[in-house]
Amino acid sequence: MPLITVPIEAGGGYEVTIGRGLLKSCGSIVGHAIERCRIAVITDTVVEELYLEPVRASLTAAGFAVTVFSFPAGERSKNMGTLAAILEFLAAERLTRTDCLVALGGGVVGDLTGFAAGCYLRGLRCLQLPTTLLAAVDSSVGGKTAVNLQGGKNLAGLFLQPSAVICDTASLDTLPPDLFADGIAEALKTAVLSGEPLFSLLENGATRESLSDIIAGSIAFKGRVIEADEFEAGPRRILNLGHTVGHALEQCSGYRISHGRAVAAGLAVIARAAVKLGWGRPGSAARIERALQKNNLPVSTSFTAGELAEAALSDKKRTGNEITLVIPQEIGNCVLRKIAVAELPKIIAAGLEAE
Ligand SMILES: NC(=O)c1ccc[n+]([C@@H]2O[C@H](COP(=O)([O-])OP(=O)(O)OC[C@H]3O[C@@H](n4cnc5c(N)ncnc54)[C@H](O)[C@@H]3O)[C@@H](O)[C@H]2O)c1
Ligand SMILES: [Zn+2]
Known part of the structure; x- marks a missing residue:
C-alpha cells in the first residue's frame, strides 16, 4: 500500500502520513520527525489492549525510551482529573522539555494529550496517532485541545499543533460501525465545504478501500483552512x-x-x-x-x-x-x-x- 503524506504549514510545520500498517513501523517515521528522546505514550484502556504493543516495540526499536499512561476509555475521562493525572505522571517520570508525548487513540486521547503537552513544563512536543476515523479525518490535525468542565464541553484547552501525525488505516478495521459512521459525518462535513473530489468519494457510501483518500482529502482541506487561521480568529469557523x-x-x-x-x-x-x-x-x-x-x-x-x-x-x-x-x-x-x-x-x- 502506498503512503500518502499531507504537509501542514501551521505550528512548526508537520506532515500527516497515512497508510495501512503504519503503527508497527511508526518508530521510523517518528525518528524522521524528531530527534531521539523519551516518549510518553498516552492512550486509553481499549486502544492500549488493541494497539499499544506494536507502537511501543517500534518506538523502542527506533531508539526512543518509552513510558505509557493509560486511562479508562470514553468521553467521561475527558476532564481536569485525567489531565491532572497525566501531568503528575509526566512529573513522576521526570520528562523534560526536550521529550515528547504521543497520543495513541481517538479524539479523547488526542485532546487530553495535546492539552497536557501544551502545559506540562509550559509546553513540549506531541505526536498524534489517531485510531478512530473521527480523529483521523478531523481532531488529530489543527492543534485544538480541550477537556470538558462541569460547566460545559471543551471549555478549557489550548492550541498546540502536533509535530507529526501518523494514521494507520488498518487500525480503523476494529472500529464498530457506529464509530465508523461518526467519522464519516465529519468527513462529509468537510466534503460539503471542499466539494469535489472528496464529495464524490463519500456520496454513494464510503468504502474501506477509499478510506485513505477520504482521510487525505479531509485533512488536506482542513490543513489549508488552519494554515490561513491557526487560532480561529475568523475564517477557521467555516x-x-x-x-x-x-x-x-x-x-x-x-x-x-x-x-x-x-x-x-x-x-x-x-x-x-x-x-x-x-x-x-x-x-x-x-x-x-x-x-x-x-x-x-x-x-x-x-x-x-x-x-x-x-x-x-x-x-x-x-x-x-x-x-x-x-x-x-x-x-x-x-x-x-x-x-x-x-x-x-x-x-x-x-x-x-x-x-
Ligand atoms: N480537537 C479537535 O479539533 C476535535 C475535533 C473533533 C472532535 N474532538 C473531540 O474528539 C472526541 C471524540 O472523538 P472519538 O469519537 O475518537 O472518541 P474517543 O477517543 O472516545 O473514541 C471512541 C471510542 O472508540 C475506542 N477506540 C478508539 N480507537 C479504536 C479502534 N481503532 N478500534 C476500536 N475502538 C477504538 C475508544 O477507546 C473509545 O471507547 C470528543 O471529545 C470531541 O470533543 C476534537
Ligand atoms: Zn465535530
Missing part, C-alpha cells in the same frame, strides 16, 4: 458547518446522541434551511441528505426548532446578540453569515421541513 445545530442536538439529547450523528443531522438541517431561505442552490440539500443516508447517518431530529435554538443559544462561548452560521450555498461553496439570535428559531424551523 469548519463549524453543521455544528451549531449539531451541538444543540447533542445537548438536548443529554449527550446520548453521538457527536458525529448530531453533526450529520445538523448538516442536513442547515442545508435545507439554506435552500428554503434562498441562500442555497436548489437541490444541494437533497444531495447532502442522500449522501448522509448512504452512510447510515441521520438527516432529521425529533427535537423542535425552539428546543434546538434554546440549546444553541445557551452556548457558553457565545457573545453578544449575533451568532455566525456556516451556510452551504452549494456543495463546495459555504460562507459565514452573521445572524441576529432572534432569527435562529426561524432558520432552524425552516431546516426541519423537507427541502
Whole structure:
C-alpha cells in the first residue's frame, strides 16, 4: 500500500502520513520527525489492549525510551482529573522539555494529550496517532485541545499543533460501525465545504478501500483552512458547518446522541434551511441528505426548532446578540453569515421541513 503524506504549514510545520500498517513501523517515521528522546505514550484502556504493543516495540526499536499512561476509555475521562493525572505522571517520570508525548487513540486521547503537552513544563512536543476515523479525518490535525468542565464541553484547552501525525488505516478495521459512521459525518462535513473530489468519494457510501483518500482529502482541506487561521480568529469557523445545530442536538439529547450523528443531522438541517431561505442552490440539500443516508447517518431530529435554538443559544462561548452560521450555498461553496439570535428559531424551523 502506498503512503500518502499531507504537509501542514501551521505550528512548526508537520506532515500527516497515512497508510495501512503504519503503527508497527511508526518508530521510523517518528525518528524522521524528531530527534531521539523519551516518549510518553498516552492512550486509553481499549486502544492500549488493541494497539499499544506494536507502537511501543517500534518506538523502542527506533531508539526512543518509552513510558505509557493509560486511562479508562470514553468521553467521561475527558476532564481536569485525567489531565491532572497525566501531568503528575509526566512529573513522576521526570520528562523534560526536550521529550515528547504521543497520543495513541481517538479524539479523547488526542485532546487530553495535546492539552497536557501544551502545559506540562509550559509546553513540549506531541505526536498524534489517531485510531478512530473521527480523529483521523478531523481532531488529530489543527492543534485544538480541550477537556470538558462541569460547566460545559471543551471549555478549557489550548492550541498546540502536533509535530507529526501518523494514521494507520488498518487500525480503523476494529472500529464498530457506529464509530465508523461518526467519522464519516465529519468527513462529509468537510466534503460539503471542499466539494469535489472528496464529495464524490463519500456520496454513494464510503468504502474501506477509499478510506485513505477520504482521510487525505479531509485533512488536506482542513490543513489549508488552519494554515490561513491557526487560532480561529475568523475564517477557521467555516469548519463549524453543521455544528451549531449539531451541538444543540447533542445537548438536548443529554449527550446520548453521538457527536458525529448530531453533526450529520445538523448538516442536513442547515442545508435545507439554506435552500428554503434562498441562500442555497436548489437541490444541494437533497444531495447532502442522500449522501448522509448512504452512510447510515441521520438527516432529521425529533427535537423542535425552539428546543434546538434554546440549546444553541445557551452556548457558553457565545457573545453578544449575533451568532455566525456556516451556510452551504452549494456543495463546495459555504460562507459565514452573521445572524441576529432572534432569527435562529426561524432558520432552524425552516431546516426541519423537507427541502
Ligand atoms: N480537537 C479537535 O479539533 C476535535 C475535533 C473533533 C472532535 N474532538 C473531540 O474528539 C472526541 C471524540 O472523538 P472519538 O469519537 O475518537 O472518541 P474517543 O477517543 O472516545 O473514541 C471512541 C471510542 O472508540 C475506542 N477506540 C478508539 N480507537 C479504536 C479502534 N481503532 N478500534 C476500536 N475502538 C477504538 C475508544 O477507546 C473509545 O471507547 C470528543 O471529545 C470531541 O470533543 C476534537
Ligand atoms: Zn465535530
